[in-house]
Amino acid sequence: MPLLIAPVFNSMTTQPIRIELPNAYYLISGAERPYEIASRYLRNEMDENKRIFDSRVNRNSLFLVAEHAEMKVTDDRPWIEEIENKLNLSAIDGTCSIPYVLTINGNMCGITYLKRSLDGSKFEFDEATQNVFERLINHQLPSLAFRRYSLSLEKKSNEDQLLDLWIALESLFAPDGKKGEITYKLRVRMAYYFGESYAQRQKIAQFVKKSYNHRSEIVHSGKMFGNKLTDEVNTLRLMARATILNTAMHGISLQDMRVRLDELILTGETYAQRYAPSYFESIIL
Template identity: 65%
Template sequence: MPYLIAPVFNSTTLRPVRIELPQSFLLLSGEEKLYKLASRFLKNQMDESRLLFDRKVRADSLFLFAEYPDLKVRQDQAWIEEIEQKLNLAALDGICSIPYIITAQPPVFGITYLKRSNDGKKFIFDERTEEIFQSLIWDKPSLPQLAVRRYALSLEKKNLEDQLLDLWIALESLFVPDGKKGEITYKLRLRMAYYFGDTFAEREQVAQFVKRSYNHRSEIVHSGKMLGKALEHDVRRLRQMARAVILNTAMEGITLQELRIRLDELVIAGESYASRYKPAFFERVNLESINKRKS
């Protein structure tokens, strides 16, 4: 039987994994045979030094595997991209990607290139990540599509300015779909402060961060300013915030219109989101160092 193997680049697992996915796919790790096959066929394909593969894929990485009678990779490309997208949403930190697919009908092997591999911190598939990923795959919560698309695009960008712009587009679509010119920054500061902050001090921290980071966005868009590594802190925090809201709204099953109404109620009531609505699932953002930047 022909089969498909797709290594999940930059991923690592703490124990062997075997997860059944829709469409007869499996997500596996700890399968030495899959690693050896991927290494054999992709090392030469990727670069002459043969070192890039070893930096991206290990024996304890995740692998997609499926028996694949038709060998029609392009028909399943959207599904494979969805798996990558949901893996990245499931993890609190780290970035993974699925850039190559190996199809095989021994002794014939073929390689399909899908995209450039993403760079970033190692993606660790731990128990919490697996729990969220399984829910995204099997419960199929309705995800805010614009926010998810921009979140995914931010992971693919090398330039920090581009990453920041994508993340702010995602956050604006979540927090100010009703925003008009001149009031967007105000609404972002207020709504994000009450969404993420439980106390006055935390809300003040969030509001200050939003104001500063959105000013960076404006400098990039309107002046073409390049801020480089000064944006690393902003991008890391914005990514955590966007991910949290995407997951929270999806898992709670509320629309962005319902979210906006709730956010305005919070401001009137002076309460935090978690305390007022007590959602069963609520990813938080670590605010301890939200306004601290590396020197």
């Protein structure tokens, strides 16, 4: 049966990995054969500069591997993209990508091009990242927020990243907001979700108001902020990531989360204190 190998570009591990995935796939590292095959067949056939392969794939990279019934990758494309996105969601830092898939059958090799490899800092698949990823494998994630979070990693400009992240955060915290009240709902709900004290909530609310104003300026007047947005975008990414993970791991719907947040406004308690979720990542500004 043909062997399918998809190198996870820009990834690194410090010890051998072997994780069983759905659809008869495995995520592995530290095995010689996947790297040798990928290096032999893919390196000189890439749509990108072949030096990219040498800088982003090595023996300690992650590889997606499976026995495959056909030489063509068809229905597996969306699932491979989902694995890439869940890997990126699992780590706080670093960006990986799965741009090519090889199918090997004897002496024959087929190469399926999926996308350009993503830029970003090295994606380290350490123990903490692995623990999050393994918990995510079979979880359904908030679709719009998850998709926009992933798309933000592909964008070059801070402005485009900020817009994607605000679409994700709006879908999480204020899809029920009407014109004129969206900013208010975002400020209050996000402040009570992440803030553990009045001072923290006030700081978060001010950050949300300022950042959402930047979003409006970009959308309505095309204003460019450049590197001034870097820290802001990083904070928005942490907020979106934490919320997606928290809701998925805790098994709570977004509607229930928003109802809880509106109740907290009356009680003054923190989200983690009141509901004691089994998994909860917080953000401190």
